Amino acid sequence: MSATTPAPSSAPTFDRGRAVTKSLLGWGIVAGPFYLVVGLAQALLVPGFDLSRHALSLLLLGPLGWIQAANLVLTGLMVLAAAVGFARLLPGRRGTWAAVLLGLYGVSLFAAAVFPPDPAGGFPPGGADATTASPSGLLHLAAGATGFLSLAAAAVVIGTWFRSEGRGAAATISFVAAAVIVLGFLGGAALATVPAGVGLLWLAVIAGFAWLAFASLTAYRMAPRPDC
Numbered sequence: 001m002s003a004t005t006p007a008p009s010s011a012p013t014f015d016r017g018r019a020v021t022k023s024l025l026g027w028g029i030v031a032g033p034f035y036l037v038v039g040l041a042q043a044l045l046v047p048g049f050d051l052s053r054h055a056l057s058l059l060l061l062g063p064l065g066w067i068q069a070a071n072l073v074l075t076g077l078m079v080l081a082a083a084v085g086f087a088r089l090l091p092g093r094r095g096t097w098a099a100v101l102l103g104l105y106g107v108s109l110f111a112a113a114v115f116p117p118d119p120a121g122g123f124p125p126g127g128a129d130a131t132t133a134s135p136s137g138l139l140h141l142a143a144g145a146t147g148f149l150s151l152a153a154a155a156v157v158i159g160t161w162f163r164s165e166g167r168g169a170a171a172t173i174s175f176v177a178a179a180v181i182v183l184g185f186l187g188g189a190a191l192a193t194v195p196a197g198v199g200l201l202w203l204a205v206i207a208g209f210a211w212l213a214f215a216s217l218t219a220y221r222m223a224p225r226p227d228c
Contacts, residue, residue: 019226021088028082028216032209035075042067048125055188055201057140060116062124069113076109082216086158089223094161101154102212108147115139141189148185151208152178158215170218177211180204 039056043049046064059068080103087099118130118137130137159174184204191197 013227015224015226017088017226018224021085022220022223022226024081024085024088025216025220025223026085027078028085029213029220031075031078031082032213034078035071035209036206038071039068042071048123050121050123052195053121053198054123055117055198056205057112057117057144058120058123060113061119061127065116069116072109072113076106076113079103079106079109079212082212085216086219089219090158090161094157097157098154098161101150101157104150105147105154108143108150111143112140112147115143117141144185145189148181148204148208151212152181155181155211155215158219162215162218165222167218167222170215174211174215177207177214180207181211 039059040051042059042064043051043054043056046059046062049059056068059065060072083099083102083106086102087095089095090098115136117140118134119127120129122129133141155174155178159171159178162168162174163171181204184200184202184207188197188199188201188204191200
């Protein structure tokens with residue numbers, strides 16, 4: 001009686017490392033929508049807040065400021081997760097630089113939560129606008145500058161990787177987003193006291209989070225599947 005040789009299994013193997021990478025990149029898709037939904041919900045419900053005159057950062061002021069602080073911290077954690085995902089996916093120095101720059105952006109969100117801005121545009125209601133910048137207000141502005149510039153630089157680094165991978169459209173979108181982020185922030189900072197400046201800051205915020213979601217989704221699709 002001869003022994004029967006078992007047939008080789010054709011079931012796919014599961015790569016846990018690939019699954020982790022995809023999961024981390026997924027947080028980059030979620031971060032922007034989460035931040036904007038929570039921020040806009042507050043903007044519509046908090047008395048005295050006017051989207052045409054007030055930046056979302058002003059929601060840090062007042063008794064409900066902890067909600068916006070939590071929003072910034074949780075969004076920052078999602079950005080840090082995405083940064084690790086890009087570090088795992090992108091090869092060599094590009095992965096390192098992408099992680100560092102996105103990491104700086106995430107940390108800047110933490111700093112913005114810790115150091116609230118000065119009152120402006122009549123918000124919070126009943127208080128006087130700041131006539132001179134406080135240390136907290138200056139640190140908040142520095143955190144914003146660091147964050148926007150780091151995010152724009154990350155868009156350039158990841159855009160060059162997209163181009164090297166034959167993703168020309170994704171690269172172009174990344175480069176355009178980087179320019180919009182920088183110009184929107186600089187214009188918004190220069191015109192912060194008028195509605196046009198608030199609009200430019202909104203443009204920088206939306207462009208930044210839209211790019212992060214797009215880049216994370218593109219990278220997620222490019223990342224190897226864990227079940228093959």
